[in-house]
Amino acid sequence: MFYWFYRHLDINIFQYISVRAGIAFFIAFFLTMFLLPKFVKWTKSKNASQPIYEYAPDSHQEKAGTPTMGGVVFIFSTIIATLLTVKLNNFYVVGGILTLGFFSLIGIQDDYSKIAKKANSAGLSSKAKLILQFFAAFIVAAVLIMYNHTTTLYTPFYKYPLFDMSFFALAFWILVMVAASNAVNLTDGLDGLATVPSIMAFFTLSGIVYITGHAIFSSYLLLPNIKTTGELAIIGTALIGSLIAFLWYNCHPAQVFMGDSGSLPMGAFMGYMAIVAKSEILLVIIGLIFVIETVSVILQVGSYKLRKKRVFLMAPIHHHFEEKGWKENKIIVRFWIISFMANLVALMSLKIR
Template sequence: MFYWFYRHLEINIFQYISVRAGISFFISFLLTMYLLPKFIAWAKTKNASQPIYEHAPQGHQEKAGTPTMGGIVFIFATIIATLLTAKLNNFYIMGGLLTVILFSLIGIQDDYSKISKNQNSAGLSARVKLIFQFIAGFAVVYLVYSYGHTTSLYTPFYKLPLFDMGLFSIVFWMLVLVAASNAVNLTDGLDGLATVPSLMAFFTLSVIVYISGHAIISSYLLLPNVQLVGELTIMGAAISGSLIAFLWFNSHPAQVFMGDSGSLPIGAFMGYMAIVSKSEILLLLIGFIFVLETVSVILQVGSYKLRQKRVFLMAPIHHHFEKKGWKENKIIVRFWIISFMTNLLALMSLKIR
């Protein structure tokens, strides 16, 4: 809509991505701030709360009764803000919207199975969830591949592509989307733990897509120039605004959880932004906390199956620190600090090439 003002009413300020990104941020923020209290009140009347895992560390049972599926609200706000401010004929915007919608639908189905009458904390089986994620991932990356998006693989600190992945890029990009989606989902175990690292990641990725879409800046920094991808900065700003508003209610002690309906599309959209900006490898640093949580689960499961011994007291790793006696707030803030530092390093890598 705001770009329409520029095209038809000659309000020139709305031609700039930075201006529309700022507007998108505040629309999403205010919409989430308005809707989320109403959603929390409605969810409490419907008893839409996720059952707490019986083996969770001491103290988690106190969170029983906290509404879940708050992700529906901030994903909805993100979509509305994007529709109002972005160019809807831009392929990368449509791909981003498709990504969050598909993965949010998977999360909604998973959350609903948890809060339904059977009160099953497990939700969808891991196999079924993965199948749905790979189907959604394939739909997104096949469109990206068919659009003619470059299939070259880039790495941080090196200005030239390593090699052309060709058709294999479809498989690689699917893995990036699904892995990122599940990594955020695993991290979402403490109040605000996944929210702030996600915010930092989206800020970094929004900077990167803006630079990648700008011919002059990308050339100066020796980054791959991807035409039209800069418009995705607007959607990155929208989801950041909605996440800040969500944090208002999700900070400890949380009034609402995002649920899989929020964590799955957040992770998938991170992966999508990394793919279209040619930052797939850099995503390991941008989302370091999510990588750490995922690796801790892989090590724990692998060690127990091979040696019948555990590496951590409990996985994901944030539960390990809970078992060691760390207070929840201390774990959360320290993980935020780590995320800030790794995102700072990721931004520094843009200049060191």
């Protein structure tokens, strides 16, 4: 809509991505702030709370009865803000909206199943969830292939592409989106733990897609110039705005959880932005906390299956520190600090090439 003001009413300021990104941020922020309390009130009236995992630390049992599926609100607000501010004929934007929509639907189905059956294990099976995620990622990756998105692979701190992935790019991109989606989902175990690192990641990725789509900035920083990717930064800033509003209610002690309906699309979109910005490998640094959480689960499961011994007291690793006696707030803030430092390194890599 705002870009329409520029094209048809000659309001020049709305041609700029930075201006429309700022507008999208505030629309998503205020819409989430307005809708979320109403959503929390409605879910409480319906007793729509996610059961607490029976093997979670004892301190988590006091969270029983907290409403879940808050992700529905901030994803909805992000999409509305996006539709009002972007160029809708931009296929990178279309891919971004598809990513948020598809993965959110998977998360909603999983959350609803848990709520309806009042059991943490009653959601979608791991196999069913993975099949749906791979299918959704395949559609999005196919859109990128269809519109000839470059298939070259780049690495941080090196200005030249490593090689052209050719038709292997489709499988690689699917893996990136599914892996990122599940990594954020695993991290979402403490109040605000996944929210703030996601805000930082989207800030970094929004900056990178904007630079990548800008001929002068990308040339100066020796980054690949991919035309029209800059519009994707508007979705990123809209998501940041809605997540900041969500954090208002999700910070400890949380009044609402995001649920899979928030964590799955958030992670998938993180992967999608990295793919578009040719930062798939850099995403390991940008989302370092999510990587650490995922690796801790892999090590725990692998070690127990092979040696019948546990590496951590409990996995994911944030539960390990809870079992060691760390207070929840201390774990959360320290993980935020690690995420902040990792994203600074990621931004430094743009110049050190």
